[in-house]
Amino acid sequence: MALQGAAGSNDAHQGQEPAGGFVPRAVRLLHNSPLRWAALAVVVALQGVLFLSGYRLTPDQLALHRVSMLGFDAILTESVAAAVVSGRFCFFFSPLSYYAELLSDYFVVRALYVGVYFGLLWTFAAYWARLVRAEAATLLLLLLVSLQILDFNNLPPNSFTIAFTLPALLLVCSRRALLAYDEALAQASTAKRLALFAVVLTAYLASDYVFIFGVSLLLLEYALAWWRGQGGLIAKGKALIWRRKTWFDAAPVALAALAYGGWRLLHPPAYAGTTLAATFDPALVLATAAAHAMGGFTLARPELYAVLAANASSPPGGWLPLVGVFVGSAFLGAATLHGLRGLAYGKRLTAACLGLALFVVLPLALSPKYQQLQLEHLPAYVDSRFAFLWATAALACLVCLLGKHLGHGARRLVLSLLFGVILGAASAYTYSHNADMSQAMLEYTAAWDRAGSLAAEARGVAGPSGSESGLNDSIAARVDPLGLVAGHPEFDLEAYWRQYVAWREARRDDAWFGVSLGRFAVRPVTLTPGRLYAAAELPRRFYGRAGWYWPAAWGVYSRGERACLPFEGVAPGKDGVLAFTAGGVLAPGRDSQALEVWVNGQRLATLGLTATPAVQQVAVPGELLKGGLVTFEFRVGRPFSPASLGGEDHRRLGFALLNVLFVQP
Numbered sequence: 001m002a003l004q005g006a007a008g009s010n011d012a013h014q015g016q017e018p019a020g021g022f023v024p025r026a027v028r029l030l031h032n033s034p035l036r037w038a039a040l041a042v043v044v045a046l047q048g049v050l051f052l053s054g055y056r057l058t059p060d061q062l063a064l065h066r067v068s069m070l071g072f073d074a075i076l077t078e079s080v081a082a083a084v085v086s087g088r089f090c091f092f093f094s095p096l097s098y099y100a101e102l103l104s105d106y107f108v109v110r111a112l113y114v115g116v117y118f119g120l121l122w123t124f125a126a127y128w129a130r131l132v133r134a135e136a137a138t139l140l141l142l143l144l145v146s147l148q149i150l151d152f153n154n155l156p157p158n159s160f161t162i163a164f165t166l167p168a169l170l171l172v173c174s175r176r177a178l179l180a181y182d183e184a185l186a187q188a189s190t191a192k193r194l195a196l197f198a199v200v201l202t203a204y205l206a207s208d209y210v211f212i213f214g215v216s217l218l219l220l221e222y223a224l225a226w227w228r229g230q231g232g233l234i235a236k237g238k239a240l241i242w243r244r245k246t247w248f249d250a251a252p253v254a255l256a257a258l259a260y261g262g263w264r265l266l267h268p269p270a271y272a273g274t275t276l277a278a279t280f281d282p283a284l285v286l287a288t289a290a291a292h293a294m295g296g297f298t299l300a301r302p303e304l305y306a307v308l309a310a311n312a313s314s315p316p317g318g319w320l321p322l323v324g325v326f327v328g329s330a331f332l333g334a335a336t337l338h339g340l341r342g343l344a345y346g347k348r349l350t351a352a353c354l355g356l357a358l359f360v361v362l363p364l365a366l367s368p369k370y371q372q373l374q375l376e377h378l379p380a381y382v383d384s385r386f387a388f389l390w391a392t393a394a395l396a397c398l399v400c401l402l403g404k405h406l407g408h409g410a411r412r413l414v415l416s417l418l419f420g421v422i423l424g425a426a427s428a429y430t431y432s433h434n435a436d437m438s439q440a441m442l443e444y445t446a447a448w449d450r451a452g453s454l455a456a457e458a459r460g461v462a463g464p465s466g467s468e469s470g471l472n473d474s475i476a477a478r479v480d481p482l483g484l485v486a487g488h489p490e491f492d493l494e495a496y497w498r499q500y501v502a503w504r505e506a507r508r509d510d511a512w513f514g515v516s517l518g519r520f521a522v523r524p525v526t527l528t529p530g531r532l533y534a535a536a537e538l539p540r541r542f543y544g545r546a547g548w549y550w551p552a553a554w555g556v557y558s559r560g561e562r563a564c565l566p567f568e569g570v571a572p573g574k575d576g577v578l579a580f581t582a583g584g585v586l587a588p589g590r591d592s593q594a595l596e597v598w599v600n601g602q603r604l605a606t607l608g609l610t611a612t613p614a615v616q617q618v619a620v621p622g623e624l625l626k627g628g629l630v631t632f633e634f635r636v637g638r639p640f641s642p643a644s645l646g647g648e649d650h651r652r653l654g655f656a657l658l659n660v661l662f663v664q665p
Contacts, residue, residue, distance in 0.1 A: 086270075216356040317435060557657075620662075
């Protein structure tokens with residue numbers, strides 16, 4: 001396949017059986033190139049389409065979007081101010097982030113962002129395979145696509161859509177080109193050398209995350225050059241130091257380091273995320289680094305296993321895509337492993353890739369802000385995507401080493417198929433989780449769709465009062481009734497939504513708005529009457545939607561002022577009882593919390609919750625139950641944010657739900 005790296009120690013044909021019999025036919029099937037391409041296309045397409053649903057998922061992105069709607073002058077002012085406050089030179093490139101958020105309303109642009117991200121996965125796989133001289137690019141790409149998580153954290157391409165992935169893509173493409181030149185760099189034209197130099201330097205300067213990632217690429221390149229070198233220590237050192245390519249690689253690193261370091265000296269950071277912790281706690285640093293390094297893997301996130309299999313719901317896209325992901329991943333996993341015959345320096349490469357996964361997250365692990373976030377269980381951040389690349393490369397190294405010990409004939413075939421089944425199951429689990437998360441993101445981003453519809457109805461919004469448009473009530477409550485969209489504590493959501501409605505109203509004739517090919521429809525998640533649900537065991541697609549956060553072992557917090565529990569299969573006109581165990585989330589100085597329970601627009605009761613969870617029972621008159629689907633709504637007047645006490649947890653916690661039961665005796 002074209003994805004495969006340069007031929008090295010692997011021999012895809014060694015040990016194959018003579019023609020005839022089941023084993024040879026199965027082997028020929030595994031090595032059928034069109035089938036392998038088809039399997040890869042199926043897996044990448046099905047996993048990739050899920051990433052099209054989410055955008056503006058974090059408070060940081062909302063802040064960027066608000067400024068971007070004000071125009072270039074505001075963007076430039078905010079970029080310079082951020083560069084000064086944070087002490088980060090790369091913020092001079094942040095207009096790219098602002099305009100990326102502005103254009104996220106266009107589905108075709110979001111598809112481009114996702115394409116850039118998956119292009120980064122492809123180029124990194126090709127680069128790594130060429131570097132280690134293994135025909136394992138397809139294997140690494142399959143692992144990357146099959147194990148990556150889709151989440152509401154600051155993970156590209158759904159958060160910081162293109163600010164990191166585009167520079168990283170250009171950087172990896174440049175490093176791949178430089179690997180092809182290797183010792184022949186001097187023979188390349190001056191124009192090509194200058195172009196490569198400019199691209200690498202620009203990528204370094206555009207993002208400090210990409211700069212650190214670029215250094216990690218060089219570390220592995222030069223480690224391999226050292227291992228492959230001839231002679232003793234002095235001879236190897238001289239050979240590396242006096243290579244023209246070494247100086248070519250070092251120059252952009254030095255210039256970027258000078259820019260970052262010089263700017264930081266001129267403007268010491270006042271932002272906690274770019275400062276070092278006052279005390280060095282090795283255990284906390286390691287825990288933070290490990291959490292960020294593993295946060296990009298679906299299989300490494302223990303909170304995702306809290307949902308019991310008995311409560312799992314069918315995939316939102318149906319079973320066929322899930323089966324396609326499993327079969328495609330299983331076939332391609334078996335085919336790639338069957339053709340692998342080891343990896344030169346495999347053990348060293350495995351250790352090196354794991355070390356680089358920790359290296360790229362180390363700067364944030366030394367920051368007091370992200371140490372605190374780790375303690376508050378933020379499982380992933382931007383750096384997790386780069387750590388994911390290296391950690392997955394380490395896994396690919398292990399698979400290459402495994403290929404050396406499979407034996408031949410039927411034994412090799414069976415073990416390859418077993419590996420394929422395991423990888424297929426992991427890929428299917430990733431698809432299942434990411435499909436659920438895609439549904440939650442569709443419900444989240446529906447706020448911008450509703451705002452667009454509101455803009456289409458308006459005749460103009462003048463000023464914050466909206467007096468000329470008749471939009472005198474709360475726009476935020478109309479476009480985001482469950483309060484799913486949240487900004488930083490000081491962020492004015494009402495002003496933001498009014499600004500956005502005005503921006504959309506001015507572009508109501510833009511035909512590209514609303515084009516959303518390839519998106520799943522939002523599918524409701526309902527509960528069944530007569531069944532006692534532990535809050536941590538509700539269907540997984542339930543979380544992140546309808547006003548609920550992800551659960552803990554004890555239960556789940558509601559999100560903001562409102563949360564809903566929909567029940568399907570309710571007998572119309574028959575009295576019922578809603579029973580649940582709940583506790584209040586109390587700010588300091590408060591000893592109780594008011595919780596209103598509504599159904600179909602009618603208030604049923606107002607309950608007083610204390611910090612100690614207690615069983616609550618609410619009678620539901622049959623005349624309010626007019627259809628098979630009934631939605632109970634819980635309203636809290638004043639949600640509590642732990643960030644108000646100085647922490648980094650900016651969630652707006654309503655109340656704590658432990659279990660729920662609706663019965664019609």
